[in-house]
Amino acid sequence: MFFEGAEKKLELVIAQDCGSLRLLPLLFWQEVLMLAKAEVLSSISNDDCDAYLLSESSLFVWNHRIVLITCGLSTLVDAANELISRLGEHNVAYLCYQRKNEFAAHLQSSSFIDDISILRQRVKGTACRIGHLDSHHHYLFTTDLHTGLEANLSAIGDTCCELLMYHISGPVADYLRADNQTLVDIKKYLQLDELFTDFITDAHLFSPFGFSINGIKGKQYFTIHITPQEQSSYVSVETNIELSTYTIDIISYLVSILQPRSWDIIGFNVQPNVPAAPQNLCLGYCSYPIDKDYNVHFSHYQQLCPEALNPELL
Amino acid sequence: MFFEGAEKKLELVIAQDCGSLRLLPLLFWQEVLMLAKAEVLSSISNDDCDAYLLSESSLFVWNHRIVLITCGLSTLVDAANELISRLGEHNVAYLCYQRKNEFAAHLQSSSFIDDISILRQRVKGTACRIGHLDSHHHYLFTTDLHTGLEANLSAIGDTCCELLMYHISGPVADYLRADNQTLVDIKKYLQLDELFTDFITDAHLFSPFGFSINGIKGKQYFTIHITPQEQSSYVSVETNIELSTYTIDIISYLVSILQPRSWDIIGFNVQPNVPAAPQNLCLGYCSYPIDKDYNVHFSHYQQLCPEALNPELL
Numbered sequence: 346m347f348f349e350g351a352e353k354k355l356e357l358v359i360a361q362d363c364g365s366l367r368l369l370p371l372l373f374w375q376e377v378l379m380l381a382k383a384e385v386l387s388s389i390s391n392d393d394c395d396a397y398l399l400s401e402s403s404l405f406v407w408n409h410r411i412v413l414i415t416c417g418l419s420t421l422v423d424a425a426n427e428l429i430s431r432l433g434e435h436n437v438a439y440l441c442y443q444r445k446n447e448f449a450a451h452l453q454s455s456s457f458i459d460d461i462s463i464l465r466q467r468v469k470g471t472a473c474r475i476g477h478l479d480s481h482h483h484y485l486f487t488t489d490l491h492t493g494l495e496a497n498l499s500a501i502g503d504t505c506c507e508l509l510m511y512h513i514s515g516p517v518a519d520y521l522r523a524d525n526q527t528l529v530d531i532k533k534y535l536q537l538d539e540l541f542t543d544f545i546t547d548a549h550l551f552s553p554f555g556f557s558i559n560g561i562k563g564k565q566y567f568t569i570h571i572t573p574q575e576q577s578s579y580v581s582v583e584t585n586i587e588l589s590t591y592t593i594d595i596i597s598y599l600v601s602i603l604q605p606r607s608w609d610i611i612g613f614n615v616q617p618n619v620p621a622a623p624q625n626l627c628l629g630y631c632s633y634p635i636d637k638d639y640n641v642h643f644s645h646y647q648q649l650c651p652e653a654l655n656p657e658l659l
Numbered sequence: 660m661f662f663e664g665a666e667k668k669l670e671l672v673i674a675q676d677c678g679s680l681r682l683l684p685l686l687f688w689q690e691v692l693m694l695a696k697a698e699v700l701s702s703i704s705n706d707d708c709d710a711y712l713l714s715e716s717s718l719f720v721w722n723h724r725i726v727l728i729t730c731g732l733s734t735l736v737d738a739a740n741e742l743i744s745r746l747g748e749h750n751v752a753y754l755c756y757q758r759k760n761e762f763a764a765h766l767q768s769s770s771f772i773d774d775i776s777i778l779r780q781r782v783k784g785t786a787c788r789i790g791h792l793d794s795h796h797h798y799l800f801t802t803d804l805h806t807g808l809e810a811n812l813s814a815i816g817d818t819c820c821e822l823l824m825y826h827i828s829g830p831v832a833d834y835l836r837a838d839n840q841t842l843v844d845i846k847k848y849l850q851l852d853e854l855f856t857d858f859i860t861d862a863h864l865f866s867p868f869g870f871s872i873n874g875i876k877g878k879q880y881f882t883i884h885i886t887p888q889e890q891s892s893y894v895s896v897e898t899n900i901e902l903s904t905y906t907i908d909i910i911s912y913l914v915s916i917l918q919p920r921s922w923d924i925i926g927f928n929v930q931p932n933v934p935a936a937p938q939n940l941c942l943g944y945c946s947y948p949i950d951k952d953y954n955v956h957f958s959h960y961q962q963l964c965p966e967a968l969n970p971e972l973l
Contacts, residue, residue, distance in 0.1 A: 347896070413926070450765040458973065465972040473970040478891055480761040480794060480823050484973070511793050577792055626940060627962060631968035643968070647942060647961075654945035654957070656787040659772065659796070 346554070349452065350572030350579030351445040352402060353421040355413045358439040359432055366397055366409040374404065377431070381424035389547040391559060396559040398547050403559050403568045409438075414583070416570065419455065420648035422460040429467045440468055441635075442486040446476070446508060448577045457484040475631045475643045481511075481609050481642060487635045493654050499591060502617040503585050508596050510580040510605035513573065517602050522554060531556050535602060540595055541567055541586075550557075576657050580605070588617050596620055606652055610640040624649040661761055662869070663766065664886030664893030665759040665823075668733040672753040673746055678720040681709055684920055685796040688718060691745070694707045694739035695729050696704075703861040703875060710873040710880060714723040714859050717873050728897070729883065732767065732882075743781045743930045755949075756800040759823060760790070762891045771798040789945045789957045795923050797957060801949045822896040822910050824919035825889065831916050833886035836868060843922060845870050849916060854909055855881055890971050894919070902931050910934055926956040938963040 347519050359366065371385070374397065378384055382403040390396070396596040397404040402414040412615075415421045422442070442464060444457045444490060461472045469490045474483030515522070516535045520526065532538065537546070537558065544560035544567065551557070556571040564654055569585035588595060597620040600608060607628075610617050619627065664942035665912045673680065685699070688711065697715040705709070711718040716728040725742075729735045736756070743751060755780060758771045777788045782802045790796030800891055827835070832839065842862050851860070851872065858881065865871070867924065870885040881898035894917055902909065912935040914922060914970050921942075933941065944958040 445828040446793065450763075451767065451770050453765065456765050462973065472973040474973060475970050477826060477920070479760065512791060605812055606791070626961075626963065627965040629966040629968045631970060633970045647940075649940065651941040652943040653944045654790055656789050656945060656947045659775070659788060 346574050348572050349417050349447055351414045351447045352414050354443040355425045356441040358410045359436045363436050366406050377427050378423050380427050381419045383415050383419055383420045386549055387547050389545050392563050393564045396561050396563045397558050398549050403569055405566050422463050444484040446482045461486045483644045485623045505585045505613040506615055506617050507611040508582040508610040510603055512606035513578045514540045514601040515604040607647040612646050616642045660888050662886050663731050665761045666728050666730045668757040669739045672724045673750045674752045676951035677750050679910050682722050683962050691738050694741050695733045695735045697729050697733055700863055701861050703859050705875050707878045708874050708875050712873050714862050718883055737779050755788040758798040775800045775928045795959045817899050819899045819927040820929055820931050820954045821925040823923040824894040824917055827892045827917040828919040921961040924958050930956045
């Protein structure tokens with residue numbers, strides 16, 4: 346029943362004088378995704394963005410930028426490598442390749458170190474790990490800003506927030522692990538219509554468990570992926586909504602519904618609030634400057650009450 | 660500079676009607692250890708026990724019982740398999756195979772699941788994981804008590820305590836990472852002569868860092884292994900001293916000297932006290948009954964103050 350929910354993520358920005366990425370045919374993305382062992386299940390579009398729901402997470406395509414997130418045993422670096430080839434190295438204005446710490450790293454076909462040795466043959470960049478190896482940690486590879494090209498600074502400067510929840514509990518977690526779930530009920534329990542008003546959404550229920558949803562509204566997006574399996578549950582939420590001016594505290598809301606034992610918040614150019622409930626301890630935090638105007642903020646939280654652990658028979 | 664400090668451990672008890680394991684020649688142990696990718700560096704003996712200091716941790720041999728601990732990229736399961744062959748499956752009264760969660764599991768040549776599939780071809784047993792995969796966790800495989808043989812119950816019933824410390828800090832940790840260390844100074848900083856009075860000891864300093872010590876006194880033993888590397892420091896302490904009646908609170912003492920960010924305590928038939936300082940939170944705890952009179956107690960602690968993490972450039 347184990348499924349690796351923890352994701353790999355690629356953000357790629359191309360030079361402003363390139364044509365729009367949205368003009369590329371579906372076949373282009375299908376061929377690239379195949380290298381990552383992922384395929385398109387469905388898609389939605391608006392004037393600014395195409396959002397593809399994948400067998401292994403999500404792809405968002407704007408005119409000059411993509412965000413590609415894949416989980417499981419996907420080989421995202423191979424798709425990244427192919428994308429660089431097809432788009433041309435000289436057209437890559439910015440690339441950020443991220444891996445979250447896996448539950449079962451030994452099952453992956455490559456490590457982050459393997460991945461960046463491939464990427465470094467194509468683009469120059471800086472890599473780091475944030476967080477200890479024996480606890481939650483995240484790997485980042487980011488290219489230096491491409492001085493020969495007019496970088497799409499406004500796109501790079503966009504804020505993005507990732508909320509990663511581990512070991513969810515409570516009635517909604519129980520529902521997500523039960524038989525006979527429906528998309529309608531999951532959306533209702535997560536109150537997604539209230540949290541993300543007026544977004545176009547595209548959701549998928551996996552068998553026997555698992556839920557993915559993409560939402561777009563203008564240039565804004567959100568995506569949620571739920572791996573509810575009892576012993577290795579993981580929920581990721583990612584959005585570029587400006588949380589500080591948003592009417593609802595999305596992070597607090599989702600943490601209170603899903604009651605994770607621990608969670609990480611990663612803010613790209615944004616430092617989100619700490620949820621007040623459940624009572625929690627920040628175990629570790631870090632700020633990492635990618636560029637002078639671009640900071641990554643990482644924080645790792647744990648519920649304050651000790652957890653009675655159940656041995657898992659193997 | 661990375662070294663995998665986290666250990667694999669084998670405890671093996673043979674039937675009381677077998678000859679003494681201590682009569683086996685050094686070559687026997689050398690050949691078995693070679694399969695685990697470990698070798699004997701030195702040894703000490705008393706009337707009850709032979710203690711071997713290894714290139715990868717320690718081996719203790721009593722008349723009817725061994726404890727073999729190996730770290731790094733050692734392949735302990737291969738040594739365990741060979742030992743079962745040489746001693747005879749029918750002579751194995753009890754076997755416990757343990758793996759602590761590795762810092763870099765993907766670098767290991769096998770997983771715990773791989774290992775127990777080998778052991779299960781030889782002996783019947785029960786396996787479990789205690790602790791979440793994304794945090795500290797420990798794997799245990801224990802054989803059912805061998806009803807056809809008179810098991811060495813008193814040996815099995817022995818208490819054993821493991822204290823595993825992660826991310827040590829402070830002046831002693833700094834010394835352990837510095838150049839020009841000496842065995843004399845390390846023993847003095849750790850106050851080992853006061854903590855373990857009248858033990859015969861055997862210590863080794865590895866290059867450029869790393870410290871191992873075995874100590875024996877009658878049937879009692881302790882062993883300490885220190886991997887001080889800044890980004891992946893790990894210290895293990897193991898002893899069968901009866902902590903509840905001991906004059907010094909060894910665990911509190913070593914935690915206060917080495918100031919780990921987090922630590923685990925695993926008690927086999929013993930539930931050690933929680934150190935009062937530094938201020939800490941028990942993140943998770945578990946009791947696991949191996950047999951009706953034999954319980955394993957696991958607790959995972961973290962310092963209460965949030966840690967400012969430094970990104971590690973890769």
